Amino acid sequence: MSTKPIIISASPHVHSDRTSKKLMYDVVIALIPAFLVSLYVFGIGALIVTAVAVISCILFEYLIQKYLLKATVTINDGSALLTGILLAFNLPSNLPIWMIIVGSLVAIGVAKMSFGGLGFNIFNPALVGRVFLLISFPVQMTMWPTALENQTKIADAVTGATPLGIIKEGLQFGETMTDLSYKIPTNLDMFLGFTGGSLGEMSIIALLIGGLYLIYKKVITWHIPVTMLFTMAVITGIFWMINPEQYANPLIHLLSGGAILGAFFMATDLVTSPMTKKGMVIFAFSIGLITVVIRLFGAYPEGVSFAIIIMNAFVPLINKYFKPRRFGSKIKSKII
Amino acid sequence: MTKNIDQKQNFLKGIIKENPVFIMLLGMCPTLGVTSSAFNGLGMGVATLFVLLMSNIVVSLIKTQIPSKVRIPAFIIIIASFVTIVEMVLEAFIPFLYEQLGIFIPLIVVNCLILGRAESFASKNNLWSSIVDALGMGIGFIIALTVLGATREILGSGSIFEMKFVSEDANTFILFILPPGAFIALAYLSVLFNKISIKTFS
Amino acid sequence: MRKKESTFINMVLSLMVITIVAGFSLGFVNDLTKGPKAKAKLERKISALKLVLPEFDNNPVAEKKLIKSDKVKDSIEIYTALLNNEFVGSAVVGSSNKGFSGLIKIMVGFNPDGQIQNIAVLEQKETPGLGTKMKDEKFLKQFRGKDPSSFNLKVTKDGGEVDAITGSTITSRAFGEATQLAYDEFIKNK
Amino acid sequence: MEYIIIIIAAIFVNNIVLAQFLGICPFLGVSSKVSTSVGMSGAVLFVMTIATIASYLLHQYILIPLGLDYLRTITFILVIAALVQMVEIILKKVSPPLYKALGVFLPLITTNCAVLGVAILAIGLEDGSLLKAVIFAIANSIGFALAIIVFASIREQLELANIPEGMKGVPINLLVAGLLSLAFLGFTGLV
Amino acid sequence: MLKTFPKGGIHPPENKITASKPIKRLDPPKVVYVPISQHIGIPSKIIVERKEKVTIGQIIAKSGGYVSSNIHSPVAGTVTKLDKIFDSSGYKKQCIVIRTDLKDQSNFELIDSPLKTDIQLSKKDILQHITDYGIVGLGGATFPSHVKLNIKKDKHIDCLIINGVECEPYLTADHRLMLEKAEEILVGIEILMFALHIDKAIIGIENNKKNAIANFKELTKNNDKIQVAALKIKYPQGSEKQLVRALLKREVPKNGLPLDVGVIVHNVGTIFAIYEAVQYNKPLTERVVTVTGKTIKDPSNFWVKIGTPVIDLINEVGGLPEDTRKILNGGPMMGKAIKNTDVPVAKGTSGILVISKEEAERKKCTNCIRCNECVFVCPMGLEPYLLMNLTEKKMYETALNEDITTCIECGSCSYVCPSHRPLLDYIRFGKSIIKTLEIAKDKK
Amino acid sequence: MTVSIIYSVLLLTSLGIIAAIILYVVSKKFYVYEDPLITEVEEILPAANCAGCGSPGCRSFAEKLVSTEDISDLFCPVGGNDVMESIANLLGKEVTKKDPTVAVLLCQGSCDMRPKTTQFQGPDSCAISALVFSGETDCQYGCLGKGDCVDACLFDAMYMDKDTGLPVIITDKCTSCGACVEACPKNIIEMRPKNKRDLKIYVGCMNEDKGGIAKRACAVACIGCSKCFDICPKDAITMENNLAYIDAQLCTLCRKCVDVCPTHSIVETNFPPRKKKPISTITKGKKIDSPSKEKYIDKKVKAIVEPLKSNNDA
């Protein structure tokens, strides 16, 4: 026998080789295509914003764990990295650096570490950071360098609104969808990512590739993204059919405003989404619904971020009332 | 039955150990509702202090004359009278503050702080102690509101007592003058308050 | 020191005494403050008018005109200002609910020839620090002395002449719209 | 339509707790369990509705005709205090189980500024009818219920979390309320 | 479509390295340590004394109550001590220590008897034999079989399920038994069907034992009372509640028994033991044990005398490897880590598994990331992460309401948790606390 | 006096009277009696809500105290005799005086006395590891060293000594609430009388194994040799299951047994050091005389002195 004493522990004595760290890094991998596209479209700005967000998120996590909480430092579990990336993906690529740092502080310090760190937060840290910035600095947060014309040079980026922003403003002042359709990028451009917007939200194709990779790796299930996008498509579809001049068509809604990024990467955040499939469907349905309500009737042209953090708040309630069916309980209901 | 009370202790407790806002969580609505600027916080604090002081005085004076069963309604009437007086005086003489504080002036009536002090302190203690208690609590409340208001104003508008110290176009954390900012600022202020009070008084 | 027993008589009596005293004092304070209160209220109205109108010596509030309009829910208020019984301008309340957070209500003062004397913001719910910049001198000053018949009240983005507040095009547009409305009513009811 | 706007505004846009800061004490105080917060919401719904009706009538038919509207605050609070007491008694007698569920919360409601606040706001509504006031009160109490129940469920979950020492208790609750209120800002401009 | 239970389950690497190794018979050990509590329930009462000579199959400890069982001497020899020895529970338990008489021929007789198909005993006698010869469930729970088979009048049983699933990785004892003793097992089934007046039996076998399935199918071709069902390879297919659900679509109610849905479940080993007890009056003194592990030289299946110290078995397969860090009594999912190699084989020991190096180490536990894996794999529809947290925060009442007591301790949750949380450790602890609390309540 | 004042007086008065009438009716019709004594008793109690008294909290203990006739069986361990006396005075009832007790640890199996033969991996909890096995050493009766008792103590009266792997009880802080006794899955914490100057003599071992086995597992185990039993002049010692137990009620603290114990499993606390016999003579005549043993004895003495010292500072 070896010199080390024999180990006693309770069963089970084997373990699958999945670890939470691997899950996180899988998401990072899935985000690479979208990052590459934004690098192509926005140039070095995308790199700067992402790097600043990532570094400051990790640094804040380190400082807080080490000096405020005096706990073990777990910055290499990948979650702060991911929060940084996703925060960056929700910011315009020309945001002043100090604002990015403030956003990271809010994301990590307020939304995550105040609750005890990984796994205990109620709200999606990256989105809290983003919403905080959006509300505090609406001007900078809603001015996007427009795509294409200024690849690779950030110095004098032309700013413009996102397709949804153009539509919202236009409709409010009496323009019709037909007028507006000339002002917004074509569906194909939006699909490929040649449009204005936050740096990680524009390239639908790249995000879809990443999303499918996550589903393939079983990091996420299809329930949340599919339900959410389907709900959005149906509701915007109904309005569009009622009055195509007043309401944008569902495709525009799905292709713009971070719907895909939200559906695959933010609403699916394990920590802040429900624990059962049934719960996930309800969660995602509500996100879809609230997103559409905000986009069509609210003040903000873009509703995904808010919809997700609103529903984050409801997750404990959903978990409380949508439990997995207990084996052997009398009432037989189908399990989703 | 009135115990001998160390008045200094009695006064200080309202500011530190039993701070109505940070420790006891009394009167949270005005605390959060009106503190979008330091001046509003101060105004609300003073108005509350006045009502608190006056009602503590009256309650402490007439405490033996009130049967316990109608204690609460009697106190409420007393408090409500002073609140109404404050309301009318503000409306007449400081109209802009009256407008700023809005619905939170009549709501001083239901500020748990005031009824709570009347109930648990003034109705049991003599006049002088009650006055000191009211002053301590009221000043604790004023400090809390002003600090909260100042914090929010500094962060949210880049000014303090309406004095702007950043340029007109500078970016400030607008969030802090909006409702969520009130909660968040108070959350971290109370962490700070606890830390400081533990450090200095233990 | 004994507490009073909770007998019926005691309870009613003590409450009665308290309410009587309260009633008296409140009524008294009310009487005291009635005058100042009303004055303060009027003061607020007048001060807005003073801001937007040239000097006047009548009481425009008493000569308020209410005009029904299908453009807004309430009726439009017009206050006429006279100096030495001579028409020196009128203040028109215009509104638009296309503001970022809904209703924006402003009071626009016009010279007899239709030039904008000044504008005061009466009611608004815009984002503090952003939409609220419409109250700032920087924004308001571009309207003074302009005649809407020649000055296009639309923002530059829409081909007009108003420089929008940074990041608050929506507010600026609504502001322009409200001003336009006030002007239209002013012309109609001159 | 007008009523729907009132309802949506009261529940989401101007949520009584998260945006208007009324009724914070019970919101923070009796929200440690979902079940108690449901009880509290029930009690608030009940009292807020009757209190609004009573104070509306009092205002409309006594204070205004007599020119006594400066007595608004004092009379309303008296009416509310008396009502709460009465409700308590009636419940005790009529439905002991309901009393058991709501009873403990009733005294708390007297010092809940949401009730008085809504009563005062209700008489200030534009061309308000009694019906409008009642709908306003109900919508606000639903808004209260929504906020407090969601908040309580979050607190239940946080009970199992390892909140840092300094954040435990008041600060974390305020922070959650703040983030909740931040989330609800998304509804801005719906009405 | 293979049958399976609807929700949850995992598929750990099977590692059935001994699947093709025929069962070998071991020489009797020099000393056997026979524990007196090898079954669930009351420990048996010792009826032999020190220095007493005992023969093979002699009762040495008598059933100590209703839920208890007789224990027979596995060897002929002399009782040397009545001592306390560490058993697989990790505690020292009373044992009867017998030195094998190396001269006594009966110790070396080949005990394999020819197949005997005709059932001569009456129903009552069959049950009496099962009681007398100390048969307990060999599927793991070691519940005394006579208690299980003593069905109250008001219960109606219509199906016997034979559990040949063996879903634990590594273990192949049941698999080999089914291959080598198929006919005996079928007779055993007939015996039980006869004794219980049932005319339906299903043998459930996981689909990774295709040869056993084929073998049984062949043998039961003409027997329409006994069905053979292949089951999807999924752990814990062998757990009786899941098995009943998979085979019959009947769901055993919460905190209920298969009995409540008219089913009796028995392990193939138990059936074989019943066969031998009824047909040959043979007490349960030996069983099949798989001795295995990745580092073991010659992993094998053995017929082992109850009471044999584990070290004897390990020596038989090439000795204890250098880097051994953990020795398990049972499989990797449900087995117990034993304290030393003197622990004796008991009636419930289906395998000895030797684990080495890092594989034995538990990984560091990190925060729960609420990934819902554990919820997803729990075959009982529980929320393991929640149960663990509730137990950790001592909220037992709530845990009880969340059905903590229905956990079958399959360990699927701990297996999948990407944060390596000791879910089952806490759940088990919570269950034990709730049990003591309830006992305390009952007393009041 | 204006009309407005009259109206206001009238309105308020009538409202007030209506309120008074309603409240009067309430107070008459729905009168619920609650003994004011309960609150008074509750105020005397220490409000630790530790449940050491057997009631779920101080308030319910107060209710129990007020409602039961004979309160001599009820005792608040945290408050102690003083509190019980003042409550009895208030209620006019009798209390029995209880000797103050304190928790002691019946195990001395520190790391160097009791070698570890296995290693436990799992949650850091005695109760959980006790579900899996009897402990990392070969003694299945001794302390598991994961500190459940320390966690259970509400009064910071315990800490884990890292060197010995055993919990230490700070006697001056111990309120004898019994929480640790309850928490220990091995039942090796006992409540013993505190006596004057906290003098105690007890057998610090729970091992019921036969001498040889016990000795092999742990150098300071009670081997059941009965020497102490034989020497005790007061018959305070009983032998059962190879284990000696000293009845504190009968023990006169004469210390005779301490010297005769061959394995030093009898613990004496706070006695003045014996002048005649230095430590080395105690170990004389014993087979094992390893340096680690010496070290251990030093440590033991320190461990007992230290808490008292630290307490004086506080």
Ligand SMILES: Cc1cc2nc3c(=O)[nH]c(=O)nc-3n(C[C@H](O)[C@H](O)[C@H](O)COP(=O)(O)O)c2cc1C
């Ligand atoms: C939190 C927030 C508050 C805003 N508040 C206002 C506002 O009060 N007024 C306004 O016109 N726009 C406001 N906006 C900006 C509009 O959404 C829109 O981006 C802007 O009016 C058009 O951009 P531009 O003015 O730069 O052309 C706000 C945006 C955010 C995110």
Ligand SMILES: Cc1cc2nc3c(=O)[nH]c(=O)nc-3n(C[C@H](O)[C@H](O)[C@H](O)COP(=O)(O)O)c2cc1C
């Ligand atoms: C306290 C207790 C009572 C039981 N009673 C019966 C019984 O009356 N009839 C029966 O068929 N099985 C009975 N069982 C055995 C169970 O059906 C089952 O075989 C045993 O719990 C082991 O199952 P497992 O290995 O799936 O855990 C009982 C088990 C326990 C623990």
Ligand SMILES: Cc1cc2nc3c(=O)[nH]c(=O)nc-3n(C[C@H](O)[C@H](O)[C@H](O)COP(=O)(O)O)c2cc1C
């Ligand atoms: C998770 C789990 C897995 C099990 N796996 C098996 C198995 O593979 N084979 C088996 O015979 N019994 C298994 N059992 C035990 C059965 O539930 C049941 O106790 C047994 O089949 C009853 O038969 P017996 O009384 O003959 O032992 C398992 C139990 C549990 C809880």
Ligand SMILES: Cc1cc2nc3c(=O)[nH]c(=O)nc-3n(C[C@H](O)[C@H](O)[C@H](O)CO)c2cc1C
């Ligand atoms: C599928 C998946 C999605 C994630 N999405 C987010 C996210 O939107 N925002 C974020 O801050 N962290 C995200 N994370 C990282 C991590 O869960 C997050 O930092 C925790 O919420 C922090 O407790 C995600 C992780 C995974 C595995």
Ligand code: SF4
């Ligand atoms: S061990 Fe219990 S909780 Fe975990 S998966 Fe199995 S049945 Fe579910």
Ligand code: SF4
């Ligand atoms: S599997 Fe582990 S990390 Fe995932 S929810 Fe369960 S306990 Fe948490």
Ligand code: SF4
């Ligand atoms: S040491 Fe034990 S008895 Fe003493 S106070 Fe602590 S827990 Fe209570």
Ligand code: SF4
């Ligand atoms: S005394 Fe008991 S509870 Fe304390 S550490 Fe030892 S075994 Fe654990």
Ligand code: FES
């Ligand atoms: S101050 Fe508003 S409820 Fe207490």
